[in-house]
Amino acid sequence: MTALAAGLDVGGTKALCVVVDATGAVLAEGEAPSPRDGSPSALEALGGLVAGVLANAGADTAGVTLGVGLAGMVADGRLVVSPHLPHLVGVDVEGTLARALGARVRGVNDADAALAAEWAWGSARGARDVAMVTLGTGIGGSFVLDGRPVAGRHGFAGEIGHMVVVPGGEPCVCGGRGCWERYVSGEALTRYARAALDEGRLDLGDLAGGPPTALGPALIASARAGAPGAAAVLDEFAHWLAVGLANLVVALDLERVVLGGGLGAEADLYVGTVLEDLGARLEGAEARGPLALGPAAYGARAGAVGAARLGGRP
């Protein structure tokens, strides 16, 4: 029998659970809304999601390992700082889920998890110097350098969304200003689309209606349909993505960057523009050779799959 492991990726809006085997194959998956608070009942609802997905994979909950990917700074398995999941900061997600499921549970950073999946089984397989950059509500990051995952002093390495790219720029949920994620995230894309609509540079037709959160997906759909105004808005997004990626490449001499999260899965729409911009921008570009840049092989499931992988680790 193959050893199975469960992974849970708790994002700002939804939680995704997968069960994987020892080769990284996804045997079952399911999703539910993210907990709205840190109460035991909200966490037990997550436990119910995990139990259901395990049952669908034909696995017992008792004795299984569960990794939980959390967006923010994680120490000793708990969120200690999290602009995007503030209600889970300090909450004992590990203990609550362990008791609810009878499983061994480990909390990890969501981007560390996504990189673990891609490094073991996906787009970063065999890479020596690689960054995971997750593009969603915010930006998450994780590095493998010289063939080893990087933890840092407290395990917080990779909080790249809060590198400042515009000193004194847009206010950020972290309390700072001009953070990279203010310019490269779902919210930023919505902002660029809104400005283009208002200035008449973009026509989304019927797609322009609905709530503000629908604007990003509408823009993506419009770009896939070949609308030139939409492509120009994505170029703006790509430009800001290139600014931060260039900083990571010069600082860390990366060979590869894997784009995760919901917007990472759309990378084919903008990755060409990013690479052009990078080529013009990088110190010593000619000596570095091309950067391998593309989406996660697991797409938006990378965090959950990697959480499953890390959950079983000592």
Add this chain to the structure above:
Amino acid sequence: MTALAAGLDVGGTKALCVVVDATGAVLAEGEAPSPRDGSPSALEALGGLVAGVLANAGADTAGVTLGVGLAGMVADGRLVVSPHLPHLVGVDVEGTLARALGARVRGVNDADAALAAEWAWGSARGARDVAMVTLGTGIGGSFVLDGRPVAGRHGFAGEIGHMVVVPGGEPCVCGGRGCWERYVSGEALTRYARAALDEGRLDLGDLAGGPPTALGPALIASARAGAPGAAAVLDEFAHWLAVGLANLVVALDLERVVLGGGLGAEADLYVGTVLEDLGARLEGAEARGPLALGPAAYGARAGAVGAARLGGRP
């Protein structure tokens, strides 16, 4: 008898040579102007400097190891990209000096060398997650993360002077714009001092005369004498230093940053301002604890001492 090693740090204006023993003690040192071109005779003059310093230390040149620290991107012992030493790009410094001296010679990045010295014997001793940031003509960088020096894909990791902090900002010698070193370097300090003089915010008295390159040292002397206008100019420098350091700390979760180069040796003048600025700026500052920030124990000699250390390594 103690094993001795020679180190040579080739900077933009001068070359410093040291001979160290196995405990990192400097037994002899000397300096000379940097080579103005990459000709064999210019390099042989460097060889003469090394031979003289070795003789002063009572050591033979034959069979000694010599490390040569070079400012720029170094691959296989040679500079491949160097905005500050363009005439040495592609030049076989190793081979020429090896033949001239009968020594084993190894070319390394100057900031990697400085960190090697500080990590073994100086301010970074025992640190697990530490960056060297050399502040001189430009900014050099090098990292130890999770207890291991970081090389990156080609050994170019640490080119942090060319992280962009102001997109579209000041033109840089690398061909880009808005690079960190345009805002935190000797040239930047001179620019800030010049603007303050022109706007009447600074009075350097007799010190204001002389060539533009004398303005930075005059400002430092004036700040040491307690002139308030000079302190304000250093605050501007400190602010920009904090911008880039914050980016490194969030990305890499550093515990310590060692400031090298000529301006690093003046760190006591501005490090308090940098730490205040960092505390207000860092995502999750309260969970990170204080950053240890201070000058290299070897001061401006760290690069030469570390080159000696790395020169003897396989």
